[in-house]
Amino acid sequence: MTTTPPVLEEPCVQLSDWTVYETDKGTRHFVGREKPPYGHYCASEAIEYFDPQTGVGVDVTGQSYELAGLNGGLESTPGVWQGWVHRNSVMFSELTAEYRRAILVARVPVIERNGQPDYVCLNDIPQPWQDTFRAALHGSCCPVIDGVGECAWATDWKGWLEGRFPRW
Numbered sequence: 001m002t003t004t005p006p007v008l009e010e011p012c013v014q015l016s017d018w019t020v021y022e023t024d025k026g027t028r029h030f031v032g033r034e035k036p037p038y039g040h041y042c043a044s045e046a047i048e049y050f051d052p053q054t055g056v057g058v059d060v061t062g063q064s065y066e067l068a069g070l071n072g073g074l075e076s077t078p079g080v081w082q083g084w085v086h087r088n089s090v091m092f093s094e095l096t097a098e099y100r101r102a103i104l105v106a107r108v109p110v111i112e113r114n115g116q117p118d119y120v121c122l123n124d125i126p127q128p129w130q131d132t133f134r135a136a137l138h139g140s141c142c143p144v145i146d147g148v149g150e151c152a153w154a155t156d157w158k159g160w161l162e163g164r165f166p167r168w
């Protein structure tokens with residue numbers, strides 16, 4: 001396994017492909033591919049703190065990680081996590097969807113009308129999720145709000161975040 005550069009050399013590791021796992025010992029870990037120039041795979045120590053607004057988390061060693069790109073499953077982190085699991089004799093579950101949801105909920109404002117959640121502006125959704133959500137909206141009815149640009153109903157946005165939309 002490739003180790004992460006020391007905190008002093010690399011203050012924040014940016015992960016372009018990432019996954020989050022929780023072990024049966026209750027620790028959570030970032031696993032992913034570092035953005036260039038490094039480009040290798042790494043696994044964090046136990047996550048101590050995570051800020052969904054910035055997408056940055058800190059592990060128990062003080063190393064910070066930015067969840068900066070696409071997220072995936074084991075196929076995006078070949079060998080690194082499986083090796084860590086074997087060496088530490090733990091079982092695990094994947095929490096990637098939970099972290100992706102937290103990031104998007106924190107970053108994408110839901111516009112209210114009459115005190116109720118009404119719509120989201122598609123341009124407020126960061127890539128690559130904006131394209132994925134747009135594809136899910138294909139064939140759906142969307143609100144037209146003067147001067148706002150393309151929008152989607154808040155109920156469709158919430159359903160997509162929870163894995164319930166589209167319904168086909």
